Amino acid sequence: MTELDADIDVLRVFCGPDGAGGNVLGVVRDGTALPDVADRAALAAELGYSETVFLDDAARGTVDIHTPSVQLPFAGHPLVGLAWLLRALGRPPRTLRPPAGEVAVGFEEDLTWVRGRAEWVPERRTERHASVAEVDALPAPPPGEGWLYAWAWQDEPAGVVRARAFPRRGDTIVEDEATGAAAMLLTHQLGRPLDIRQGTGSQILTRICPDGTIAVGGRVRRDTP
Known part of the structure; x- marks a missing residue:
């Protein structure tokens, strides 16, 4: 395993009301520690989660999303998970920016919401x-x-x-x-x-x-x- 292991948060996203289920997500809070796309792809493949998300610029909310085999311009479960984590850390985002475009973020009690476009x-x-x-x-x-x-x-x-x-x-x-x-x-x-x-x-x-x-x-x- 990579030396980044200590800096990877592992979450379950879209859990049921009883806490069951949820899709496992890896979050690399400091994406600048692993800037090379090939290295990110290798880490995502090694972790084996549905997606791994890299936070490249916390102030702007710039992110990069990888499955074990491909890089994605947009995905819902990594953005919901990352938004929840940042809120839990005391830094609730209003916007996240994957390659596809600007994603508005909202929170309602125990629900985390992100908004995107079908295209x-x-x-x-x-x-x-x-x-x-x-x-x-x-x-x-x-x-x-x-x-x-x-x-x-x-x-x-x-x-x-x-x-x-x-x-x-x-x-x-x-x-x-x-x-x-x-x-x-x-x-x-x-x-x-x-x-x-x-x-x-x-x-x-x-x-x-x-x-x-x-x-x-x-x-x-x-x-x-």
């Missing part, structure tokens, strides 16, 4: 299924190539969705526990706020904002071995 979401496909049972029965991953977000209505009038996410990139992430960007895309496609139950116990909340952005929010916890 920022890296290419992925949503696939509706007839029932929650059908989604739950899918193998991990389902046959095929390319990023897949499989979903079904759990309670359509209430806007509750059951979802599972399969990156299918050929790296170590077979199934994503909770995926903010995919939740944002599905919200855009359906044109309504959603309460998404994903993975083994995660919850992602979404809203459509007047300026056309979509907010994704959820609970964050520190990950403990």
Whole structure:
């Protein structure tokens, strides 16, 4: 392991109300300690989390996001997790700046929210299924190539969705526990706020904002071995 280990915070993002679930995130608070993109990619691959986020400029909120195999212009779960961590450290951000653009941040009790645009979401496909049972029965991953977000209505009038996410990139992430960007895309496609139950116990909340952005929010916890 790298000597940066002591400077990596490990969080679970989009936990359920009972603290279950949540997608594991690595946060490197001082991205300037590892400026080379290749070194960052190697660290993200070594950690093996769905994403690792590097905070390059705390004052401006500039960030860099990596999966174990690719660099991303935007992702929801790293931004929600980083915003929560900075607030816990006494420095709540109003804005974060991934490569895709400026992301507004907000806090409501135990929920952390970030706002982005559907066109920022890296290419992925949503696939509706007839029932929650059908989604739950899918193998991990389902046959095929390319990023897949499989979903079904759990309670359509209430806007509750059951979802599972399969990156299918050929790296170590077979199934994503909770995926903010995919939740944002599905919200855009359906044109309504959603309460998404994903993975083994995660919850992602979404809203459509007047300026056309979509907010994704959820609970964050520190990950403990």
